[in-house]
Amino acid sequence: MNRINPDDVLTSISNLPSLPAVVIELLASLDQEDVNIHVLTQKIAQDQALTAKTLRLANSSFYGMAHQVGTIQEAIAILGFRTVRSLATTAALIGTFAGSTHANFNVTPFWRHAIATAVCARELAVHLNINPEQAYTTGLLHDIGRLVLVTQFKPNYEATMIHRNQHDCSLLEAELTVLSIDHAAVGLALTRHWKFPEAMQQAVACHHTPQVHGMEPLSLVIFAANAIAHALDLSKDVDDLVPPIATDLWKQLGLNEKTLLDIFKNVEHQFESACLALNI
Amino acid sequence: MSQQNPPQQFLHAQLYTQDNEEALRQHHLERLARLFRHVGESEDDRYLLNLMIRYRTVESS
Numbered sequence: 001m002n003r004i005n006p007d008d009v010l011t012s013i014s015n016l017p018s019l020p021a022v023v024i025e026l027l028a029s030l031d032q033e034d035v036n037i038h039v040l041t042q043k044i045a046q047d048q049a050l051t052a053k054t055l056r057l058a059n060s061s062f063y064g065m066a067h068q069v070g071t072i073q074e075a076i077a078i079l080g081f082r083t084v085r086s087l088a089t090t091a092a093l094i095g096t097f098a099g100s101t102h103a104n105f106n107v108t109p110f111w112r113h114a115i116a117t118a119v120c121a122r123e124l125a126v127h128l129n130i131n132p133e134q135a136y137t138t139g140l141l142h143d144i145g146r147l148v149l150v151t152q153f154k155p156n157y158e159a160t161m162i163h164r165n166q167h168d169c170s171l172l173e174a175e176l177t178v179l180s181i182d183h184a185a186v187g188l189a190l191t192r193h194w195k196f197p198e199a200m201q202q203a204v205a206c207h208h209t210p211q212v213h214g215m216e217p218l219s220l221v222i223f224a225a226n227a228i229a230h231a232l233d234l235s236k237d238v239d240d241l242v243p244p245i246a247t248d249l250w251k252q253l254g255l256n257e258k259t260l261l262d263i264f265k266n267v268e269h270q271f272e273s274a275c276l277a278l279n280i
Numbered sequence: 281m282s283q284q285n286p287p288q289q290f291l292h293a294q295l296y297t298q299d300n301e302e303a304l305r306q307h308h309l310e311r312l313a314r315l316f317r318h319v320g321e322s323e324d325d326r327y328l329l330n331l332m333i334r335y336r337t338v339e340s341s
Contacts, residue, residue: 228328238314240315241317244319245327
């Protein structure tokens with residue numbers, strides 16, 4: 001009775017507030033090498049709401065700038081285009097779901113886990129030589145399917161949370177049992193709708209169901225970052241559970257224990273100021 | 281009110297810090313047990329748990 005038809009998911013996604021065109025362009029450019037920085041900068045600057053949100057983030061203590069910046073061009077000169085692009089997309093995406101509330105869903109642990117995964121993904125990406133800002137944005141959005149389910153299918157999701165609490169199972173198991181669909185699949189549908197780069201779509205889709213062999217580097221990073229974020233207990237969700245990770249996947253990451261322990265420390269160090277910057 | 285000389289104050293502060301550190305370590309271990317409550321016994325399952333125990337006990341001290 002609480003099952004959700006995949007077609008209904010697609011309909012609900014088309015009913016979500018649309019992202020500004022410039023944000024869609026910024027997201028699509030995350031994996032492109034030949035980006036026209038001048039044109040994209042002008043487009044961000046023309047969107048006053050996006051500019052204001054982006055500058056608020058850029059001026060937060062997280063970025064530790066010596067003086068406040070007043071324009072997008074100034075922010076790019078100091079922080080670089082990649083960082084400002086990441087700030088603009090982050091501000092827009094969080095804003096899309098800013099008003100999400102639900103009786104059995106606390107939005108604060110959700111965003112705290114998302115930020116922890118994003119910070120961890122960026123740390124892992126630096127060691128694995130993949131685009132750190134793309135890893136950060138993907139980490140931030142890896143559970144975005146949950147917000148679609150919470151906001152668009154409230155009674156169904158309430159039943160899911162009750163099932164999870166009664167059976168002390170993982171959220172994924174509860175979703176599959178009650179809804180016959182999980183947030184990773186819904187996240188894939190949303191990131192397709194928003195025209196995310198293919199690698200980001202795949203990372204969102206398989207952050208709970210990895211392929212042991214031949215996993216894309218970004219997917220591997222998000223999968224590991226999600227587990228580490230749960231293990232570091234940064235969301236402060238008392239019922240949280242760490243998903244299992246096969247040793248083969250740790251081997252694929254190719255990071256020794258010393259490096260992983262340093263990453264844990266760096267993530268904890270950056271996490272609270274990242275939350276403050278995003279007003280979480 | 282009893283007066284403590286500086287070395288006594290230092291000793292008490294150190295003991296207080298040690299107590300706090302031990303309490304924090306214990307709290308972390310209890311949270312890890314809760315977070316990994318479904319973990320299996322195989323080496324595969326326990327890799328991250330063992331790493332986290334090391335992080336919360338050895339590395340953070």
